[in-house]
Amino acid sequence: MTKSYTLGRRSIEALRGIDLEITKPGFHAIMGPSGSGKSTLLHLLAALDRPDQGEIEINGRRIDRMNESQLTMFRRHHIGIVFQQYNLLSTMSALENVTLPALLDGMPRSQRIDLGMNLLTTLGLADRAEHRPDALSGGEQQRVAIGRAILFEPSILYADEPTGNLDSQTSEQVLNLLATLARERNMIIVMVTHEPAAAAHCQRASILRDGRIVHTIDVHEGNVGELATRALQLDR
Numbered sequence: 001m002t003k004s005y006t007l008g009r010r011s012i013e014a015l016r017g018i019d020l021e022i023t024k025p026g027f028h029a030i031m032g033p034s035g036s037g038k039s040t041l042l043h044l045l046a047a048l049d050r051p052d053q054g055e056i057e058i059n060g061r062r063i064d065r066m067n068e069s070q071l072t073m074f075r076r077h078h079i080g081i082v083f084q085q086y087n088l089l090s091t092m093s094a095l096e097n098v099t100l101p102a103l104l105d106g107m108p109r110s111q112r113i114d115l116g117m118n119l120l121t122t123l124g125l126a127d128r129a130e131h132r133p134d135a136l137s138g139g140e141q142q143r144v145a146i147g148r149a150i151l152f153e154p155s156i157l158y159a160d161e162p163t164g165n166l167d168s169q170t171s172e173q174v175l176n177l178l179a180t181l182a183r184e185r186n187m188i189i190v191m192v193t194h195e196p197a198a199a200a201h202c203q204r205a206s207i208l209r210d211g212r213i214v215h216t217i218d219v220h221e222g223n224v225g226e227l228a229t230r231a232l233q234l235d236r
């Protein structure tokens with residue numbers, strides 16, 4: 001698929017022909033230098049924007065053909081997405097934030113509370129349920145954001161630099177959570193990251209450069225070094 005942006009009279013080719021198939025549950029990294037098209041790719045895959053050309057299929061459904069209201073419903077139930085910024089609502093508690101999709105979906109309050117408390121317990125945040133975001137650490141806020149993204153058990157979760165604002169120890173907690181979700185809930189998780197240490201948690205990594213995928217690597221303990229080298233080479 002392709003995607004370009006128009007800036008004044010200039011056209012920027014952000015994606016120049018991406019062909020990507022992810023069929024198995026697991027943790028997949030997308031790496032590449034700044035401006036290589038990582039966020040654009042994730043936006044298209046999450047149906048937040050549309051490709052100029054090409055097809056995007058998730059769970060056998062062509063999302064590039066859906067209208068806005070079909071997309072809204074499809075996203076809510078089948079796609080989770082988290083960003084570097086946690087995007088939590090500051091006046092709402094952790095429980096209210098994590099159950100926001102259920103509120104939008106019209107679920108009764110008592111059912112929302114049950115669902116939300118179960119999820120917060122899984123995330124190790126049960127004792128933070130009544131806290132507002134400003135009373136939570138960065139790692140806790142990102143875990144709430146992940147909880148909100150997986151409330152309806154989507155088969156696919158996208159994460160755009162989810163540890164970009166976190167220190168290395170907190171990053172590890174968030175990455176371990178994502179790896180566990182991929183493994184135990186049979187989810188596909190696609191994470192954009194700059195950091196080889198983050199990609200080391202993944203089973204595969206695709207490296208993007210100038211809007212094209214230039215390498216796809218099966219990640220294992222033995223080749224994290226190679227991954228770091230390639231990522232560094234590309235950053236130069």
Ligand SMILES: Nc1ncnc2c1ncn2[C@@H]1O[C@H](COP(=O)(O)OP(=O)(O)O)[C@@H](O)[C@H]1O
Pocket residue numbers: 005006007012013014032033034035036037038039040041
């Ligand atoms: N909304 C936009 N309008 C114009 N150009 C954009 C827009 N979003 C991204 N771009 C351009 O598209 C290219 C890819 O951007 P992006 O997908 O954000 O890369 P990355 O996430 O890898 O840093 C860059 O050249 C960027 O400047």
Ligand SMILES: [Mg+2]
Pocket residue numbers: 038039040
């Ligand atoms: Mg980006």
